Amino acid sequence: MILKSYRKEIFRPECNTRFQSLHCIAHLDQNIEEVIPYLNAELGGYQFTKDPLSVTFKHHGKLITVHPDKIAVNALADEKEAVKVLEWLKELINNIWERRHEIQPKFDGTAEKKPNIVEILKCLPKTNCKKCGLPTCMVFAIQLAEGIRSVEQCPELSSGKKEVLKRYLEPFMRLLEVE
Numbered sequence: 001m002i003l004k005s006y007r008k009e010i011f012r013p014e015c016n017t018r019f020q021s022l023h024c025i026a027h028l029d030q031n032i033e034e035v036i037p038y039l040n041a042e043l044g045g046y047q048f049t050k051d052p053l054s055v056t057f058k059h060h061g062k063l064i065t066v067h068p069d070k071i072a073v074n075a076l077a078d079e080k081e082a083v084k085v086l087e088w089l090k091e092l093i094n095n096i097w098e099r100r101h102e103i104q105p106k107f108d109g110t111a112e113k114k115p116n117i118v119e120i121l122k123c124l125p126k127t128n129c130k131k132c133g134l135p136t137c138m139v140f141a142i143q144l145a146e147g148i149r150s151v152e153q154c155p156e157l158s159s160g161k162k163e164v165l166k167r168y169l170e171p172f173m174r175l176l177e178v179e
Contacts, residue, residue, distance in 0.1 A: 002097040003090050005029040006071070010082055013074075020133060024082040026071040026089075033068035035097045037105035042096050046147070048109045058147030064089065075148055115145040115172045123165040125156040144169070 006026040013023055033053055040048045040055040046063070047056040056065040062085070065072045071089060076082045096103065120141040128136045132153050134143065143149040144165075151157065151165050 001094050002032050002035050003028060003030055003093045006086065006090070008082060008086060010076070010079055021074070022076040022078065022082065024073045024076055024086065026073075026086050028069050028071065031068050032066070032093060032097075035093055035100070036066060036068065037107050038096050038100050038103050039066055039093065040109060041103050041106035048106070050107070059085075061144075061148060061150035061153065063147055066093070115169055117141050117145050119168060120144055120165065123157070123161045123168070124154060125158075125161075127156055129156055131155045145172075 006028045009025045009027065010022050011024075013021075036053055036055050037048075039057075043055070043057045046058050048054070052067065054065050054067045056063055058064075062073055062075045064074075064085075066089075071086070073082065073085055073089075076085065117138075121138060124137045124141060126137045132140055132149070132155065134140045134149075140149060140154060144151065151162050151169070154162075157165070
């Protein structure tokens, strides 16, 4: 077991205190530097940096960045979700660490390609209803392409368009299930 414990810090983004979502930083009590290249290999890291060492990946509309001494998670609904995601990550990190002999570590990489915002916008209702909490469908499309939002967060999206959009986005984002 490489990660045993952490202390969580939950806060609203300082750049816009009107955001409804929360951010969380888990300050790790152990250094997990050695597992980061294995996480990058297993999770198809969206971004990997060598200096400072970190891997960022997308998960259900959240960007998660793992550093040797901390984990940052954005777009959380509440503290309960933060705990759920952090416990899932702890289990995932330890599982990957236990299986490291089966995994070829990856020391580079970024996502090959980002989703096309116009392609996303074609599926959205383009009503700018603001029901998702954003000012326009264009802003929603940008955040969806960046992994900040998920398809389910558009209340006006028909089920057919949801499926089309999910199929389009699938190659760009690895969707892992939090149990």
